[in-house]
Amino acid sequence: RTWQHLHRLIYDSFAQYLVTEKGYDEDLLTLAPDSLDFCCKGLVLDIEEGNFLKLAEDGTVLRASHGTKSMTFEEILEIYGRKEWKHFNTVSGMVSRTGSPVVRRIRKNAKYYLYDNYFDLPGALLCARVVDSLDQHDGQKKYDFWKDMVAAIQHNYKISAFKGK
Numbered sequence: 313r314t315w316q317h318l319h320r321l322i323y324d325s326f327a328q329y330l331v332t333e334k335g336y337d338e339d340l341l342t343l344a345p346d347s348l349d350f351c352c353k354g355l356v357l358d359i360e361e362g363n364f365l366k367l368a369e370d371g372t373v374l375r376a377s378h379g380t381k382s383m384t385f386e387e388i389l390e391i392y393g394r395k396e397w398k399h400f401n402t403v404s405g406m407v408s409r410t411g412s413p414v415v416r417r418i419r420k421n422a423k424y425y426l427y428d429n430y431f432d433l434p435g436a437l438l439c440a441r442v443v444d445s446l447d448q449h450d451g452q453k454k455y456d457f458w459k460d461m462v463a464a465i466q467h468n469y470k471i472s473a474f475k476g477k
Contacts, residue, residue, distance in 0.1 A: 315430065319348050323434035329464040337445045350380060350440060351433035357425040362443035362455045364436065379443030435461065
């Protein structure tokens with residue numbers, strides 16, 4: 313499928329930047345063919361916790377993962393509760409997006425990020441794999457990789473790279 317090639321290209325370019333420019337583990341450059349199945353529109357990244365949430369229309373958490381590892385129903389209940397996710401009706405915690413569709417200002421201090429378009433989806437997989445890597449090597453409890461992800465996005469989607477071509 314064509315979108316898989318595009319997702320792979322986007323993933324590879326972001327991963328290459330994180331490894332070469334920010335010093336992340338080279339394991340991020342290796343991707344199993346079925347890994348892209350992780351990507352689906354509507355995922356919310358809880359940046360500080362390293363958790364990905366898939367929400368129902370009413371805001372309850374349908375499923376979640378910590379990095380790429382699925383969370384149990386009990387783990388979801390413990391962290392997010394049984395009711396509507398408390399940030400469901402607010403956009404203040406989400407990353408702000410302004411400007412053209414290609415170039416957006418993405419808040420480096422955001423607490424949550426909504427993966428709502430096809431160009432973002434490979435970034436979800438990369439963030440999940442970064443969480444896995446940090447857990448494996450550093451035993452993280454809170455995560456601080458988002459600023460590096462923002463730098464990778466800005467590096468790969470520079471409007472100046474498209475001017476005059």
